[in-house]
Amino acid sequence: MSTLLFWNCRGARKREAALYLKEVVREHDVCFIGLLETKKTCIGRKEIDYLIGNDWEFFHIPAVGLSGGMLVLWDKRIVSFVVKGTSSQMILGDLLIPSMGVWKIAMVYGSRCCKEWEDLWRQLEEGLKEPNPSIIGGNFNCILNKEEKRGGKRFVFSKGPREMKQFMTNLDFHDVRSIGPKYTWCNNKEGTSRIWGRLDRCLVNSIALQKIPAAMTRHLARVASDHSPIAIKLDEKIQVKRTSIKFEDTWRSYLAARSIMYHS
Structure with missing residues (x-):
């Protein structure tokens, strides 16, 4: 279990959100959730x-009134997480996975205010x-190109x-395929x-990509929220395409064919 999940659930108290979350965790072997x-001022x-x-x-x-609120959860049987920094827009910490070492994980809830965005990148x-x-995963509230939006005002x-692009360049973060x-x-x-719009994503730095060269994010079904959960698996394996070999029984009668089949 080494999958990270980020989801703007739009209310953690909803029964359907809890049911869907448990289903996703079970199906995708999730060990960390953001x-x-x-929308909760207190969670116990x-x-x-x-x-x-x-x-x-x-x-x-905590949420401010009925707005906002961020929660990170980790399966203590598998991993440990130590919070290193927080703000109104992010939770940052060290995730220790016994088989993979320490990873820096940041959950982001980007503001729509440009001034607050500057604080987030800093x-x-x-x-x-x-x-x-x-x-870095979460709801960035930002669209990076016109292909990431459909409907509404024209992308600028x-x-x-x-x-956001400058931050990604400065710290060598990449938007992996989904x-x-x-x-x-x-x-x-x-x-x-x-x-x-594509408001939610995972950004991965080059050091992480060296460990998971096949990294990809999965956009899951929108249930109980207007946002999709996004998942990234830290031990994603590169899928090797296997070529099929057709065999005709009559080939066994040719001596040269035996050698070809043996080496294949």
Whole structure:
């Protein structure tokens, strides 16, 4: 179990969110979860047991009123997580996986305010300056190109996307390939008012890519939220395509064919 999951669940108290989360954890062998927009000012052991079970430890940043809230959970039977830094937009820490060592993990909930975005990139640069395999996941609230949006106003490469791209260049982070639905968020409106966007993603640095060269994120089905959960597996294996060999019985009568078949 070495899969990380990030999800803007839009309310951790919803029964359908808890049911879906348990299903995803079981199906994808998840050991670390980052939940955004919990909309909870206080979360205790009882709520965590209901949400995911008593084998999970947690760290929570409260919501302000009914807005926001961030929660990280980790399966204490498999991994350990030490929080190293927090803000209103991120939780950063060291994830220790016995078979893979220490990974820097940051869960991000990007603000729509440009000034607060500057604070986020500065905090991440400070927290991720050490040469460790690192992953940043969550809801960035930012679209990087026109292909990541459908509907609504025309995409403009404004200050927000420029600063995010600059951060990725400065710290050598990469947006790895993804499978599943193209867009991770929908406003759920009808007709021409409907907007789709890729607001959620995982960024992986080059040191991490050396350990998981086949890295990819999975965009899962949108259930109980207008955002898709996104998952990244840390021990993703490179799939080798196998070529099939056709065999005709009559070939056995040719001496040369025997040698060819043996070496194949």
